[in-house]
Amino acid sequence: MSNDALPTAVDVLVVGAGFAGAIAARDSAAAGHSVLVLEGRDRISGRTWYRKFEGKEQDVEVGGTWVAPDRQPYVKAEAERYGIDLFQSPEPQAFGWGIDGELSREPFPIPAEEWPALERAIARMNQDADRIQLFEQPLGQEGLEDLDIPFTEYVDALGVAPKTRDFILAWPTFYFGAYPDKLSALHVISWVTAFGSCTGWFTLLTDKFVGGTTGFVSKILEDSGVDVRLNTPVATIEDADGQARITTRSGEEIVAKSVIVTAPINALNTIDFSPELPNAYRSMSEETQAGESVKVWALVPALEKDFYGVGLHTTFKWIASEYTTEDGTYLCAFASAEKDLDPTDRDAVEAAVQEFLPESTVLAIDSHDWNKDEFSQGTWMAYRPGQIMKYSAGLQVPHGRIHFANSDLASGWAGWIDGAIESGLRAARQSNDLLGQGA
Numbered sequence: 001m002s003n004d005a006l007p008t009a010v011d012v013l014v015v016g017a018g019f020a021g022a023i024a025a026r027d028s029a030a031a032g033h034s035v036l037v038l039e040g041r042d043r044i045s046g047r048t049w050y051r052k053f054e055g056k057e058q059d060v061e062v063g064g065t066w067v068a069p070d071r072q073p074y075v076k077a078e079a080e081r082y083g084i085d086l087f088q089s090p091e092p093q094a095f096g097w098g099i100d101g102e103l104s105r106e107p108f109p110i111p112a113e114e115w116p117a118l119e120r121a122i123a124r125m126n127q128d129a130d131r132i133q134l135f136e137q138p139l140g141q142e143g144l145e146d147l148d149i150p151f152t153e154y155v156d157a158l159g160v161a162p163k164t165r166d167f168i169l170a171w172p173t174f175y176f177g178a179y180p181d182k183l184s185a186l187h188v189i190s191w192v193t194a195f196g197s198c199t200g201w202f203t204l205l206t207d208k209f210v211g212g213t214t215g216f217v218s219k220i221l222e223d224s225g226v227d228v229r230l231n232t233p234v235a236t237i238e239d240a241d242g243q244a245r246i247t248t249r250s251g252e253e254i255v256a257k258s259v260i261v262t263a264p265i266n267a268l269n270t271i272d273f274s275p276e277l278p279n280a281y282r283s284m285s286e287e288t289q290a291g292e293s294v295k296v297w298a299l300v301p302a303l304e305k306d307f308y309g310v311g312l313h314t315t316f317k318w319i320a321s322e323y324t325t326e327d328g329t330y331l332c333a334f335a336s337a338e339k340d341l342d343p344t345d346r347d348a349v350e351a352a353v354q355e356f357l358p359e360s361t362v363l364a365i366d367s368h369d370w371n372k373d374e375f376s377q378g379t380w381m382a383y384r385p386g387q388i389m390k391y392s393a394g395l396q397v398p399h400g401r402i403h404f405a406n407s408d409l410a411s412g413w414a415g416w417i418d419g420a421i422e423s424g425l426r427a428a429r430q431s432n433d434l435l436g437q438g439a
């Protein structure tokens with residue numbers, strides 16, 4: 001990584017140094033092209049960020065964290081390629097379920113009399129999940145129109161009792177970081193497809209990368225050998241007269257034969273494109289995707305038992321103990337920005353923790369506000385109702401010399417690290433094809 005003067009011409013200019021950008025840069029360089037990566041932030045790794053909890057020695061992931069290599073082919077292949085090992089979040093021994101206006105401490109909160117209806121609902125969700133061709137094409141596939149509706153509407157049609165309803169709604173609320181009325185049921189059900197069935201979907205993910213996500217991205221970039229310039233936001237990209245002309249916010253100009261833009265959908269507005277972006281990008285960027293989770297780390301006095309909680313009407317939609325050290329227990333929790341939890345307000349975080357753990361006091365907090373961060377303006381992909389059928393196919397189509405990669409655009413695990421890698425590989429292939437044609 002360097003801060004020297006920018007070269008004025010490269011074969012491929014990559015915007016963004018997250019997982020998608022690192023993979024796209026590596027595969028572009030491997031095809032023999034000169035590549036430059038421009039990153040707006042003062043660090044690599046985008047919406048993943050492994051760093052110390054503020055003022056402590058404990059390393060924490062403040063962005064993307066958990067993976068499922070058995071079901072995520074791109075994560076699996078890249079982790080193997082770079083020798084990245086996994087370690088696990090603790091197995092919970094104490095539970096809290098904030099559903100149907102109560103806090104249940106049972107390992108499973110649904111009463112036996114509601115199980116038949118839950119089973120019928122699960123069977124229906126599994127059937128719908130089987131209709132989706134994951135990975136093979138964008139999610140907006142013919143015949144799935146009936147699923148691209150608010151997830152609440154989908155669940156209401158299942159005809160389940162209130163506890164079961166809240167349980168089914170609570171899951172995507174934390175998994176997508178958006179309220180279920182703002183979420184496309186098609187996107188939710190695609191994750192059931194991705195996990196293999198509802199059994200997989202309702203099971204906890206525990207695998208994390210040893211050395212953290214940022215260490216992983218760093219390895220990919222080192223392997224690529226490409227130059228990465230930090231603190232260099234791209235302001236404009238113009239595709240005209242057989243070349244792309246890129247201008248940075250500080251006014252420097254670079255020309256490239258191909259550009260790969262990895263800015264998230266909600267942050268595409270940081271760049272002016274000429275010619276104007278096609279409808280799918282423009283509309284998605286204006287409407288925005290719905291993911292707006294608030295991920296908070298809270299240090300509490302050491303818990304005797306590892307804890308796990310999920311709630312629909314609680315402030316935190318998900319909360320779990322991640323590390324217990326001599327400092328105490330580091331809890332990781334997700335709220336919704338809509339609920340107005342200020343993640344920097346210790347008292348507010350403590351009140352939210354106490355909804356699940358009434359005896360706990362909060363010793364210290366840490367977080368990053370991805371919703372206010374201009375280079376993300378949201379968390380991870382959560383398609384709103386109707387967006388998948390209208391836009392998902394268009395989001396993978398290059399715009400002249402400009403290609404797009406981002407987890408938001410993936411055909412498989414859209415919103416996940418796996419999706420970011422999938423999209424980076426695709427964009428590099430598209431770009432290499434263009435350059436191979438003598439562009």
Ligand SMILES: Cc1cc2nc3c(=O)[nH]c(=O)nc-3n(C[C@H](O)[C@H](O)[C@H](O)COP(=O)(O)OP(=O)(O)OC[C@H]3O[C@@H](n4cnc5c(N)ncnc54)[C@H](O)[C@@H]3O)c2cc1C
Nearest residue numbers: 016018019020040046047064065066234375406407417420
């Ligand atoms: C709180 C949180 C929790 C998550 N949890 C998980 C999880 O447990 N498991 C999982 O798999 N995924 C998770 N995710 C999602 C995952 O982190 C992302 O899907 C993935 O990291 C996206 O990678 P990307 O390369 O596609 O995009 P990004 O990581 O967003 O990379 C895009 C890059 O482009 C840069 N950029 C943007 N605009 C400009 C510009 N104008 N000029 C220059 N650079 C620019 C950005 O700074 C950024 O570095 C989570 C995300 C968040 C925020």
